[in-house]
Amino acid sequence: MGEQRAAEDAAKTPRTERGRKTLRKLLDASATEFGERGFHEASVSSITRRAGVALGTFYTYFDSKDALFRALVKDMSGNVMASARAAMRDDMSALEIEQAALTAFLAFAGEHKEVYRIIDEAEFVDPESYRGHYQTIAARIRSRLEAGAAAGELREDLGEIEAWAIMGMNVFAGLRYAVWREAGDAAPEAVARTINRLLAEGIGSKEA
Amino acid sequence: MGEQRAAEDAAKTPRTERGRKTLRKLLDASATEFGERGFHEASVSSITRRAGVALGTFYTYFDSKDALFRALVKDMSGNVMASARAAMRDDMSALEIEQAALTAFLAFAGEHKEVYRIIDEAEFVDPESYRGHYQTIAARIRSRLEAGAAAGELREDLGEIEAWAIMGMNVFAGLRYAVWREAGDAAPEAVARTINRLLAEGIGSKEA
Numbered sequence: 001m002g003e004q005r006a007a008e009d010a011a012k013t014p015r016t017e018r019g020r021k022t023l024r025k026l027l028d029a030s031a032t033e034f035g036e037r038g039f040h041e042a043s044v045s046s047i048t049r050r051a052g053v054a055l056g057t058f059y060t061y062f063d064s065k066d067a068l069f070r071a072l073v074k075d076m077s078g079n080v081m082a083s084a085r086a087a088m089r090d091d092m093s094a095l096e097i098e099q100a101a102l103t104a105f106l107a108f109a110g111e112h113k114e115v116y117r118i119i120d121e122a123e124f125v126d127p128e129s130y131r132g133h134y135q136t137i138a139a140r141i142r143s144r145l146e147a148g149a150a151a152g153e154l155r156e157d158l159g160e161i162e163a164w165a166i167m168g169m170n171v172f173a174g175l176r177y178a179v180w181r182e183a184g185d186a187a188p189e190a191v192a193r194t195i196n197r198l199l200a201e202g203i204g205s206k207e208a
Numbered sequence: 209m210g211e212q213r214a215a216e217d218a219a220k221t222p223r224t225e226r227g228r229k230t231l232r233k234l235l236d237a238s239a240t241e242f243g244e245r246g247f248h249e250a251s252v253s254s255i256t257r258r259a260g261v262a263l264g265t266f267y268t269y270f271d272s273k274d275a276l277f278r279a280l281v282k283d284m285s286g287n288v289m290a291s292a293r294a295a296m297r298d299d300m301s302a303l304e305i306e307q308a309a310l311t312a313f314l315a316f317a318g319e320h321k322e323v324y325r326i327i328d329e330a331e332f333v334d335p336e337s338y339r340g341h342y343q344t345i346a347a348r349i350r351s352r353l354e355a356g357a358a359a360g361e362l363r364e365d366l367g368e369i370e371a372w373a374i375m376g377m378n379v380f381a382g383l384r385y386a387v388w389r390e391a392g393d394a395a396p397e398a399v400a401r402t403i404n405r406l407l408a409e410g411i412g413s414k415e416a
Binding site for chain 2 (some may be wrong): 038040051062095117120121123131134138145148149152153154156158160161162164165166167168169170171172173175176177181186190191194195198199200201202203204206
């Protein structure tokens with residue numbers, strides 16, 4: 001990967017509704033294929049078979065397996081953020097927004113367990129996408145923290161460090177309670193509530 | 209990997225001081241090799257060359273590249289925890305202990321940037337080691353939180369969820385401020401202090 005990057009940067013954008021549906025099928029099939037077999041074992045022919053799309057058609061959308069993987073990471077990144085955004089309402093406080101975003105993320109990760117394997121494999125297959133994924137999410141969290149501070153609900157000194165810390169909490173909550181979920185674990189809502197309490201008041205004893 | 213697991217579970221323990229030094233050389237050389245080239249591209253002959261050890265000698269310590277990788281993950285996991293432990297003192301409060309542990313981890317990750325790549329690659333090469341690494345660290349954090357609660361310094365309701373959240377904060381702080389460190393970033397001590405404040409008092413505005 002590298003030299004052809006700009007040319008391959010995303011899927012060739014389809015102009016018709018039918019084209020958009022085919023692209024969606026290819027992305028969904030590739031999520032299953034990359035999630036189950038990993039990047040190196042995955043094959044374009046197996047992905048087109050899963051998608052029910054002719055092999056030749058694939059190449060009208062993507063130049064290579066690498067280009068598809070890159071588009072998939074971008075797509076998943078967008079879906080992770082869209083699922084969090086869809087859970088937020090205008091009347092929520094800044095802390096309620098964080099809780100809703102985490103609850104939505106845990107649900108998303110529970111339904112799309114392959115998301116961790118695919119994003120994590122990007123560290124090796126496409127480091128730029130990997131880094132871009134986390135930078136984009138951290139920037140999103142940071143802007144929420146700044147909005148909360150502007151509304152007088154959050155501390156005014158919050159910044160990039162807290163954004164990365166919150167992202168890390170959320171990622172590991174998803175790893176443990178969605179991907180590695182065990183019988184008897186707290187429900188996703190309870191996990192998000194517990195983490196939100198940490199954000200609201202910290203871990204110090206009230207008497208101390 | 210798998211069937212021979214029990215037999216290969218760790219390096220064959222050397223009985224002499226010289227043997228322990230050779231084992232150390234092999235582990236250190238493998239950290240560089242796996243960190244630079246990744247598991248699949250790494251070779252035993254290149255590792256023994258880096259270590260200045262004969263190829264035949266390698267096999268008196270490890271049965272395979274897989275066994276070496278597994279031993280390395282375990283070794284790094286141990287070193288991460290040892291570096292945190294070495295920074296703690298008996299007279300520290302529970303929150304001071306968390307700050308010292310994170311400061312030490314950021315220093316460790318800054319000096320051993322390959323640790324992320326190697327632990328992360330274990331997700332694909334040796335999933336059991338990957339999971340074991342995080343489970344062990346989360347259990348360690350959880351027992352610190354319980355000790356802090358018993359001392360009356362931390363909330364009494366803290367448990368596994370907060371332990372995973374704190375681990376996630378620390379891992380992502382290391383990713384951003386040690387591995388991906390940029391000119392002008394806050395010093396590791398300042399990063400650890402900022403995250404410790406989040407733990408101490410949360411992110412809510414004091415006036416709210």
